[in-house]
Structure formats: structure tokens, C-alpha cells
Amino acid sequence: MAETTVESQGPTPGQEAAARTNIGLLQRLDWVRGYLLMTPTILLMCGLLIAPLASLFLRSFWTQHGFEIDKTxxxxxYWELIAPSDEVTWWSGIPFPLKNPAYAIVIVKSLLISLGATVAVLLIAYPMAYFLAFRVVRHKMLWLIIITIPFWTSYLLRVFAWKIILGYNGVINSGLIWLGVIDKPLEFLLYNPLSVIITLAHAWVAYAILPIYVSLEKIDRSLLEAATDLGDRPWERFLHVTLPLSLPGVxxxxxxVFIPTVGDYVTPTLVGGPTGVMVGNTIQTLFGQRNDGPLGAALSAVVMLIVTLLVCLFLWAVGYRKMQKREAAQ
Amino acid sequence: MSRRWDFLTFYGLGFVVFLYAPVLLLPLFSFNDSIFAIFPLKGFTLSAYQQLADDTKLQGAVWNSIVVGICVALISTTFGLLAAMAVTRYRLPGKGPVVGTIMLPLVIPSIILGVALLVLVRQVFDIELSLWCVGAGHVLLCVPFSMLVLISRLEGFDKNLEEAAQDLGENGWMTFWRVTFPLALPGVISSLLMSFTTSFDEYVLAFFLSGIDQTLPIYLWSMLRFPQRLPITLALGSSILIASTIIVVISEVLRRRGVQSEKPTGL
Known part of the structure; x- marks a missing residue:
């Protein structure tokens, strides 16, 4: 209220300076008030996220002896995970000259399975996002809701559905036998890395559509018209304009999709079988049956580190910083 | 662009079929009079649902999940709303790293969150595992979701409304109750419902953190392991799907209504 009167009367230089310091003080108070409002949430996340992760990390430097923990x-x-050995173990054509190759193998396998699922998800999701952004005119909200619903319904059940579909006594096998296409059930459908990839791709595809859709929706339509006017055919126009502009969403x-699926536990357990085991299962076994929490903690830390490094490498490789700057400049 | 029946339209419809068909097999086979989920279908039966209704252990698990879900929804929405108001209403130095840290549970595998919480609860504090621990774990997962939903809601309406209320003499608390909260209400309800379904469906954290009392996903998991219990599992799965779909539809309609711009943060 006071400021309005000052303005209407025309401020003297002294008053103006006083007002400016007041505003400066208010701004400082402003962020203090903001952080006060934020404090409960920050404290909660310290207790539920930072403290557990820190104690897990600390544990990775200790040793388990039976039921006792040696805290030196x-x-x-970490050495257990990477200790070299003269004996080379081969897995899928990749040599692992390690004393305990199982850990490195399961990490590599998890990364490959996740990569496969991510590629499959992108290939399936991109045309759908394109359809939503460029073809759907009426009932857009209805379409968006339809593709978001599965995203929130039980993950366990979506995975279980694939077990029913791919199983020995499953939908595909019984259906094909019923139709007379095959005589006896196909055994290669379930319990292998491929069934894990299929299930993961189906379970996560809904997550991938929305970011791509948003970046397609943001594209200035006049750019597309310009490309057409300048003689680009539809396919060229897609490669030159639409695809590059939608890369942030991709x-x-x-x-x-990639980050969370590396450590997925439910899918490999239900549809993976012995060959489809992923690193989440190994961590669970280490904390459970094997009763070696510290080693499990070290494995968890290594997996998080590798995933973080891969993500940074990926963002660097696609020139994400440049992309952000360009977007900020627009 | 005009509506055309081209490849892309068929792709769109085919995609929806691909997305829903696997899940819809559960209700289909739950009415089938056979202990296997196989074609051809046999007779129609409701016996699996009858068995469900008689299962007292299941009813206990459902009750536990509902109680945990309601507590998780209220707590994570409260914390999410506070943080979302701070982020959207104040200029915070260092906002990026703080918000980024709060969002971490979205990208850390739940198995790692699970073992980390287990280590903290059992070996650092030496607390007995219970539904309280499950609830705490679920709050950790739900706060980022609540915050995202509420940020996009709070950014969607005019901040001048709050300033007007303050200029007209309302104090901070009354401004919140009479202006901010009513405007944020669709987001709040949507956040409550989403947190509830997330908690209600969550398995991995519950597996690590629950003691003697089971939640519904743990009970469901124990049934998934026994092929001879397939019909009743299918009936239970179908019931869960129907319940969570109803909740999700309500929450989605509320969330998207009145939010003008689609933001990537809105998921």
C-alpha cells in the first residue's frame, strides 16, 4: 500500500533508494520464505532417500562374517566384483577374465536387455506419439487418458499377463494348437532374455510416448510448411525437420525407460527364467539367501555408478547441452 | 490436418489394442471354467470370484493396502504441495539440484531403494519391519509424483489471484485456504489418487519392508507362484485392475481439466 502512494506522488531520490533496499530485503526474505516452505519436504527426503543411500554406501565398505558385520x-x-583371473569366462562371445565373472556378466546382460527394451519402446512409441501430435484432432484428451491408464495400473499384473501369454501352457501355444498351426507347444517363448525384453517393452511403452508427444506438439507448424514449400517430400521433411526437433523428447x-529397467526385479523374476536373470535379482539374492549385504551394497553402488556414467556419456554424445542452449535461445 | 484413414491411424488403433489386449486377458480367463489360461475357452463361471470373497487372509491384505495407501496419499500430497508451492511461488537459488534430488526416486531402481531402506531400518535403527516401514517407502516413491502433478497445476493458474487476495488484506494462511488451495484442488485430488494407486500396486519396496502383515501385492505375488491357484489369481487380478482403472480415470480427468499447456513435467 505504501509503495502505491509513493509512486503516485512521484518519489524523491532518497525515498527511491529506500524503496530499492526494501525490495532487495524482500527478495532475500522471499527465497528464505520459499526454503522455509520447502524444509519439511527436504527433511523428509533426507530421512528417506539420502540417509538410506548413505548407509547402503557405507555398508559397501564393510565385511559380512556369518551374522556378524566387520566395520573396518x-x-x-569392490575387489570381489572386478578381481581379475587368468581363467577367461566367455558369455555371448564377450570374454570376462575375472575371478567372479557372474557379477560382471549379469551387469552387462542387464544393460543389454534394457537397451533392447529401450530401442523396442522407442520404435513402437514414436509413431504413436506422431499420430497423437499430428493426426488426432478431436478427443485429444480421451486419447491421452487411454494411453496413460496402463501406466498407473499394477505393474505386477501387466507382467503376469505376459507369463500367461508366452507360457508353455499359455495363450499363444494353446491358440496355435487349437488353430492347428503347431502340434506341440513352442518352448522358446518364455523364460529367456527375449521374453524379458518383450515384457519390459510392453510395460514401459506408455511412459515413452508422452515426452515424445510433447516435443512433437511444440514444433512450429510453419516450419513444416516451409520445408514443403522449399521442395522437401514428406519423408525428407520428416528427416530434416520433424525428427531433429523432436530429439529432446526422444x-x-x-x-x-533405460534407467529404471536396468534394475528391474519383477519382470526378470516372473518371465526371465534362469537365463533371463538381471542384476536386480542378484542384488536381492545377495541381501537374501546369500546373506552378504555388504557385497550387495557394493554391487548396487557399482550399478548406479555405471548407469550414471552411461547416461552422461549418452547426453554428451547426442549434444544435449547444445540442444538445450538452442531451445533457450528460441 | 484432416482426419484420414491412413497407415498412421491404423497404427494408433493397433497400438491401443497392443497396449490393452494382454491385460484384458486376465478378466477374460477369470470367467473361464478351467485351471489353465488356454484356448479354446470353456464354460462361463464365477467360482473364482466366489473363492475370492471367502478368502479372509486376502481381505486382511486388501485392508492393509487400503490403510497404507490412504496414509501415503495424504502424507505425500501434503509434502508435495508444500514443495510445489515453494518452487512455483518463490525464486529459489539452487532450485535445480534440490528439485533434482527430490526427483531421484523416479530413476533409482526400486530394488536399490528397497535394500537401502532395509539397511537403514534394520541395521542402523534396528526397528522391527512393519506396515509403517512400507508406508515410509511408498511416501518416498510418491512425493516426486505428487510434486510434479502439483507443480504443473500451480503453474497453470494466474499468480495475480493470490497477490490480489493479499492486497485485499488476507494474510498468508487465509490466502492459502481461500485462494491457492481451491485453485489447486483438482491437482491435489489427482495427486491423492495417484499416490494411492502407486502405493496400492507397489510390490518391491513392500517385499523388503513388510513384516508379518502383508499388503495386497505381496499376497498376489505369493499366489502368482502357484500354478494351481491360477483361476483365483486371475479373478483377484481382474478386480484390482478394475478398481485401479476407475481411480486412475477420475484422477486423469481432474488433472488434465483446466491445465492449458501440456508440460513435459506433467508426464
Whole structure:
């Protein structure tokens, strides 16, 4: 109220300076008030996220002896994971000259399975996002809701559905036998890395559509008209204009699918079988049956580190910073 | 662009079929009079649903999940709303890293969150595992979701409304109750419903953190392991699907109504 009167009367230089310091003080108070409002949430996340992760990380430097924990600092657990050996173990044509190759193999396998699922998801999701952005005119909200619903319904059940579909006594096998296409059930459908990839792709595809859709929706339609006017055919126009401009969405989708699926537990457990085991299962076994929490903690830390490094590498490789700057400049 | 029946339209419809068909097999086979989920279908039966209704252990698990879900929804929405108001109403230095840290549970595999919480609860504090621990774990997962939903809602309406209320002499608290909260209400309800379904469906954290009391997904998981219990599993799965679909549809309609711009943060 006071400021309005000052303005209407025309401020003297002294008053103006006083008002400016007042505003400066208010601004400082402003962020203090903002952080006060934020404090409960920050404290909650410290207690539920930072503290558990820190204690997990700390544990990775300890040693388990039976039911006792030896709290002397050691890098032994990390050494267990990477200790070299003269004997080379081969997995899918990749040599692992390690003492305990199982850990490295399961990490590589998880990364490959996630990569496969991510690629499959992008290939399926992109045309759908394109359809939503460029073809759907009426009932857009209805379409968006339809593709978002499965995203929120039970993950467990969506995965279980694939077990029913691909199983030995499953929908595909019984259906094909019923139709007379095959005589006896196909055994290669379930319990292998491919069934994990199919199930993951189906379970996560809904997550990938929205980021791509948003970046397609943002594209200035006059750019597309310009490309057509300048003689681009539809396919060229897509490659030269639409695809590059939608890359931020594609990158977001890639990360949203790749990062969480590396550590997935439910899918490999239900449809993976012995060959489809992923690193989440190994971590669970280490904390459970094997009763070696510290080693499990070290494995968790290594997996998070590798995923973080891969994500940074990926963002660097696609020139994400340049892309952000360009978007900010627009 | 005009509506054309071209490849892309068929792709769109085919995609929806691909998305829904696997899940819809559950209700289909739940009415089938056979202990296998196989074609050809046999007779129609409701016996699996009858068995469900008689299962007292299941009813206990459902009740546990509902109680945990309601608590998680209220707590994570409260914390999410506070943080969302701070982020949208104030200029915060260092906002990026703080918000980024709060969003971490969205990208860390739940198995790692699960073992980390287990280590903290059992070995650092030495607390007995219980539904409280499950609830705490679910709050950790739901706060980022609540915050995202509420940020996009709070950004969607005019901040001048709040300033007007303050200029007209309302204090901060009354401005919140009479202006901010009513305007944010669709987002709040949507956040409550989403947190509830997330908690209601969550398995991995519940597996690590629950003690003797089971939640519904844990009970469901124990049934998935036994092929001879397939019919009743299918009936239970179908019931869960129907319930969560109803909740999700309500929450989605509320969330999208009145939000003018689609933001990537809105998921």
C-alpha cells in the first residue's frame, strides 16, 4: 500500500533508494520464505532417500562374517566384483577374465536387455506419439487418458499377463494348437532374455510416448510448411525437420525407460527364467539367501555408478547441452 | 490436418489394442471354467470370484493396502504441495539440484531403494519391519509424483489471484485456504489418487519392508507362484485392475481439466 502512494506522488531520490533496499530485503526474505516452505519436504527426503543411500554406501565398505558385520573400512567388496583371473569366462562371445565373472556378466546382460527394451519402446512409441501430435484432432484428451491408464495400473499384473501369454501352457501355444498351426507347444517363448525384453517393452511403452508427444506438439507448424514449400517430400521433411526437433523428447524417453529397467526385479523374476536373470535379482539374492549385504551394497553402488556414467556419456554424445542452449535461445 | 484413414491411424488403433489386449486377458480367463489360461475357452463361471470373497487372509491384505495407501496419499500430497508451492511461488537459488534430488526416486531402481531402506531400518535403527516401514517407502516413491502433478497445476493458474487476495488484506494462511488451495484442488485430488494407486500396486519396496502383515501385492505375488491357484489369481487380478482403472480415470480427468499447456513435467 505504501509503495502505491509513493509512486503516485512521484518519489524523491532518497525515498527511491529506500524503496530499492526494501525490495532487495524482500527478495532475500522471499527465497528464505520459499526454503522455509520447502524444509519439511527436504527433511523428509533426507530421512528417506539420502540417509538410506548413505548407509547402503557405507555398508559397501564393510565385511559380512556369518551374522556378524566387520566395520573396518575395506574395498574388498569392490575387489570381489572386478578381481581379475587368468581363467577367461566367455558369455555371448564377450570374454570376462575375472575371478567372479557372474557379477560382471549379469551387469552387462542387464544393460543389454534394457537397451533392447529401450530401442523396442522407442520404435513402437514414436509413431504413436506422431499420430497423437499430428493426426488426432478431436478427443485429444480421451486419447491421452487411454494411453496413460496402463501406466498407473499394477505393474505386477501387466507382467503376469505376459507369463500367461508366452507360457508353455499359455495363450499363444494353446491358440496355435487349437488353430492347428503347431502340434506341440513352442518352448522358446518364455523364460529367456527375449521374453524379458518383450515384457519390459510392453510395460514401459506408455511412459515413452508422452515426452515424445510433447516435443512433437511444440514444433512450429510453419516450419513444416516451409520445408514443403522449399521442395522437401514428406519423408525428407520428416528427416530434416520433424525428427531433429523432436530429439529432446526422444532423449527424455530413452532415459525414462533405460534407467529404471536396468534394475528391474519383477519382470526378470516372473518371465526371465534362469537365463533371463538381471542384476536386480542378484542384488536381492545377495541381501537374501546369500546373506552378504555388504557385497550387495557394493554391487548396487557399482550399478548406479555405471548407469550414471552411461547416461552422461549418452547426453554428451547426442549434444544435449547444445540442444538445450538452442531451445533457450528460441 | 484432416482426419484420414491412413497407415498412421491404423497404427494408433493397433497400438491401443497392443497396449490393452494382454491385460484384458486376465478378466477374460477369470470367467473361464478351467485351471489353465488356454484356448479354446470353456464354460462361463464365477467360482473364482466366489473363492475370492471367502478368502479372509486376502481381505486382511486388501485392508492393509487400503490403510497404507490412504496414509501415503495424504502424507505425500501434503509434502508435495508444500514443495510445489515453494518452487512455483518463490525464486529459489539452487532450485535445480534440490528439485533434482527430490526427483531421484523416479530413476533409482526400486530394488536399490528397497535394500537401502532395509539397511537403514534394520541395521542402523534396528526397528522391527512393519506396515509403517512400507508406508515410509511408498511416501518416498510418491512425493516426486505428487510434486510434479502439483507443480504443473500451480503453474497453470494466474499468480495475480493470490497477490490480489493479499492486497485485499488476507494474510498468508487465509490466502492459502481461500485462494491457492481451491485453485489447486483438482491437482491435489489427482495427486491423492495417484499416490494411492502407486502405493496400492507397489510390490518391491513392500517385499523388503513388510513384516508379518502383508499388503495386497505381496499376497498376489505369493499366489502368482502357484500354478494351481491360477483361476483365483486371475479373478483377484481382474478386480484390482478394475478398481485401479476407475481411480486412475477420475484422477486423469481432474488433472488434465483446466491445465492449458501440456508440460513435459506433467508426464
Amino acid at each position: 573400512f575395506t574395498l574388498h567388496n 532423449i527424455a524417453s530413452t532415459l525414462m
